[in-house]
Amino acid sequence: MLNYLISGISLGSVYAIIALGYTMVYGIAKMLNFAHGDVIMVGGYAAFCASTYLGWPIPLCILFSMMICTILGIVIEKLAYKPLRNATSLAVLITAIGVSYFLQNIALLIWTSNPKAFPNMANFIPAISLGDTTISSTTIITIIASVIIMIGLTLFTGKTKMGKAMRAVSEDKGAAQLMGINVNATISITFAIGSGLAAIAGVLLCSAYPTLMPTTGSMPGIKAFTAAVLGGIGSIPGAMLGGILLGILEKFAQAYISTQLSDAIVFAALIVVLLVKPTGLLGKKITEKV
């Protein structure tokens, strides 16, 4: 029981980090960055290559992976999403799906579909044993990392000048621009932060589940988006709450109901929540003005 709860929180923390990336981009650019899950995969491969082929130390691998993903995030935004700034959400979403497929298939060509064994990069502190259950090092680091990231992001968006600019752009792009905020730069930075977080999530995810494939990111990506929607999209604590709830739900469903049906149960939970509270658990209801 406790075992499942802890592994659920651990998985949920990874979802939460990914969901934070989704929620920030959605809050500011008002678009569902479908390719976010595949940025995780690229982050995983970048860390894998740095450590296995180049033999770099772990912190350097993680930094390298974050750097690659940050650049990738900015490039994707500039090339694919920026030309569609004023297009319908349908057009942007289809483009994002295209980017997602592009990344997956590029990875397939470079690294083939054979799964790579990912070295555990998150085991530098000792495991803790509570009675008969042992909490692994990876689990502890994942949970701590997600909490630090959430607090950091909350402070960043709340206290810094850039954070203020982000909130302004998220509320009203036009008015923000009139106040002298560089909207394009703000959106680029949001993508950079979201993609950097995706790299961390990629390393943590692959450390816990050490098979790396071109499709590694897509399912966690979709579930993390589910988590972001569950918690209320655009809200940072909501992404955290949604992620952890979803992780726990998934682990419990696997343990007590059926391994095969666990994904179905997770998605069914999303549908139920949206039915009852269409803006998610912590989302604000926005009335539409004509």
Added chain:
Amino acid sequence: MGKKVNFLGKTNKNSLKGLINFGIIIVFYAFITILKGAGGLTNALEGQLIPICAYIIMALSLNLVVGISGELSLGHAGFMSVGAFTGVIVAGAMKYNGVNANAPRLIVAIVVGAILAAIAGILIGIPVLRLRGDYLAIVTLAFGEIIKNVLNCLYVGIDNAGLHFSVTDEAHMDMAAGGTTLVRGPMGAVGVAKASSFIAGIILILIVLFVIQNLVNSRTGRAIMAIRDNRIAAEASGINVTKYKMIAFVTSAGIAGAAGALYALNYSTIVPKKFDFNTSILVLVFVVLGGIGNMTGSIIAAAVLTVLPELFRQFQDYRMLVYAIVLILVMIATNNEKIKALWKRFSAIFSKKGGNVNE
């Protein structure tokens, strides 16, 4: 006066466009039949004929949601899957009860498959259509995954007492001796008695075209398009948004179910994994490439993009990569304001009515 002529011209153009679609399908059928008679059809291509029909129907169905209703469904393969497995079960049960002729089995399978997929469409439509845009897309995606997962653990068998279902394994179905298993979980439906034929596929496409074009050109269709173009204005004009969205969505789901039944009864084995997210995206590529809202485009794109990979087998690895790039480029080219303006200017040079650019 000028306005009236324009209006009449437009209606004529609409019905003409509709006839063109029927014409294309009939010419396609005639062409394939002649080619077959002349022996010009390779085995690989002949095997693709029914899948082509099924994908054309899927593209038409998705275009109804994406193009006419303006919502993105990422779980259309889920509806296809419902239709496919329902069709397989129905056709299998009929065969077990002594109906051996293909035509009645196929017709009943398609009809029941379409009805069950439409019911699935209603069930998913109730929560989904309260949401908008991106939320709707993600929930349809979730729905597609749910369907795939559930079918992955579904076991169906038939004996003298009727159908037996189980979600754990074959033994739990409690079948009497002499019963047959129709669907076995992740292995899918094995030993399906094939019933589909090319002519049936063509007839189904014609029926689907008839249904969609009549829907689009009716009062209902105009209401659906009004909601797509401006939801608030449509609502203010007294259009029941949920009702009309539901009509489009459920019709589309039913059509996808029919396509699924046609597709499944063409193979002796069909697995739930076949109808995954990739299939939904593939159909979306057909719709986007053919032109969102353009039925003729969907037909041509679906047919060409199903045949092309067969002809270029050596480029198999690059196929999805090319699709991805095509998706991005088409979306940017058709939605970027600068490129749009450039295109307008470009076409103005070549058209005689160059002055009407701003119309």
